[in-house]
Amino acid sequence: MVEKITLKILRSIPSKGVKPTVEKYSVPVFKGMTVLDSLLYVKGHLDHSVSFRYSCRMGNCGSCSMVVNGSPRLTCQTQISELGTKEVEVRPLENFPVIRDLVSDYDEFYDKHREVKPYLIRRDKTEEEHPTSEYLQSREELDKYIQFALCIKCGQCFHACPITSTDIRYLGPQALSQAYRYLTDSRDQDNHERIEAVNTRNGCWGCHLAESCSEACPKGVDPSLGIQLLRRMVLGSGHKKRQKG
């Protein structure tokens, strides 16, 4: 006999006024089956109207973030066997508006990411648009920010943050750690614009070190570390225009 689990999915369509309800599906499990696989099984065999988002299926894109049994997870990286329960409950991420079922709206999250100017800023604006050569970097310089560059914008830190859950203006762990990632990049110049963007109550000073983001992050980014280092950097900059090599 094949082993079966009950998959509980929290479904809703806010734009059509369909209130959140839990629906149960019985799904056979195979060895190495992930939560995403079980969702795909439901979509393929039981109910094709269940909506969720995924693309890479290898923990590289972050689009399959959901709340599994109460904790934020990349569903494609979470095996059902490791959960060890007969009932698996899947909900959409919190702090995001829901579009439908397990699909949440990342617009706000990406806007906040954009707000910290997540790209290399060069002093020479023509150069910024049309780079003339590669910008070389030593391994040590790379090591300074590589941890934060691993962020896949999955939104789990945003889900976890207790400040985000009350304050809609707070930039959130992801955007702030990305600000730090670009500020420490040796190829980035003239970064006072970015410092200005985060040097506010809703920016790096809004964090109160609850450590939930770093616990949640599936890529080991440790956004909280980035924010604390960012503060030190902002403070050290004296909020003045900074020049970098």
Next chain:
Amino acid sequence: MLHYATGVLIVVFGAVHLATHSFLGVEGYAGSLQYLSVIGRYRTALFAFTLEALLVTIAYHGLNGTRMILLEFRQGERWNMAVNWLLVAVGILVVAYGTRTVLGAYLWG
């Protein structure tokens, strides 16, 4: 930044406050609360100064902390202004009342 600074200051003044409370009145806990003993302490310049300093720093630190929490609840200019002015008013009232006690007891107690 002032929030961190006052936090540290409170630790210093608070320690002095507790210490003077416990050791200046040598009569033990119950004795230390007797009217004369308390008034006597208020007369010491060190105690009075610490009290006043504590008053101002705690008022700032506590109300600013409250402000941070309140501002996270709702966003918008009107809410910000309301919270800020309300807490400034409370702060001024508390500090004024406390100063009256400290000065009153120190000078005429």
Next chain:
Amino acid sequence: MSKRKRGSTEPEMRSARKGVRRWLYYHPQGLGRTAFLFHRVTGLGLTAYFVVHVLSVGTILSGEDAWEMFLEIVETPVGWYGELLLLAAIGFHFANGVRLILGEFGLTLDKPTRPDYPFKTGSFNLAQKSLLVLAFVVAALFVLLGYLFIFLEL
């Protein structure tokens, strides 16, 4: 087909937020988040106590009788245990505050690394964790000292 809008509107964002409920209940409720909650609750409590304390101690200006009446209200078993609770809050808020000041300026934290599975959180490393545990110890110590002082009159 309606055109896809850009950016969430404020009511949408607001409706997605569960607010203070998520300070109290969150899974997995880590140690750092518990400390965050405790720090806020003790902070608010201490501020409230501070205001009441300043206002009530003012009775000393109205002479000895008023002060005695005030003492009669406060110097009861309930008042004493309240004082112990107060000491616990002060102890925790003080020690945890020291940890937060250090951490929030990037001191005591690890350097960024190339993360390897299983991930370590460099922002909540051994130093920070021990400081947090220390905060609870300090709170307990304050209560103990207060107990010795108030109840045993040492």
